[in-house]
Amino acid sequence: MQPKLVETNTGKIRQVCIDCGEPFDRDPGEVEARRGTGLPVSPRCPGCRITRRDERNASVFESLRSGDLGNVRATVVGPDEGGERLYPADCSGCQRPIRLPFKPRLDRPVFCRFCLDARSGR
Ligand SMILES: [Zn+2]
Ligand SMILES: [Zn+2]
Incomplete structure (x- = not known):
């Protein structure tokens, strides 16, 4: 119309x-x-x-x-939140506090970058 x-x-x-x-x-x-x-x-x-x-x-x-962003393609009008959201967690290897771009699962170990490198043999 x-x-x-x-x-x-x-x-x-x-x-x-x-x-x-x-x-x-x-x-x-x-x-x-x-x-x-x-x-x-x-x-x-x-x-x-x-x-x-x-x-x-x-x-x-x-x-x-x-968490349902499947069909939403809109932008929020307002101040920027400062990038992506990070979840605090503790490294399962060295217990160092780390931040994850996803929600940590209790039944799965998470590692910091150093422990990941060590585990992948680098
Ligand atoms: Zn009106
Ligand atoms: Zn670690």
Whole structure:
């Protein structure tokens, strides 16, 4: 559904939000700026845009928590967490504290880089 753009006598462009059905005024400059980039003008009022962004973020966070990232291809809007998540563990060889990019399993030994090298004969 294409957003309906109506020129108002205030110089603003009135548009009806496709989510809540409420008319809202948009700055014509914003529409022109979007036109130049080829990006579509949002068919939603500012309030609904914020609501949708929050919902999208919430679903991404939920996927991160449950570890189910199979079909999620969204980026989280917000500060960077500083790279990948690491799990603390103790090396099964030298007991040195290490960090793993995966969750350690209790029934499986984990080794630091030095012990791994020693075990692989290098
Ligand atoms: Zn709305
Ligand atoms: Zn070790």
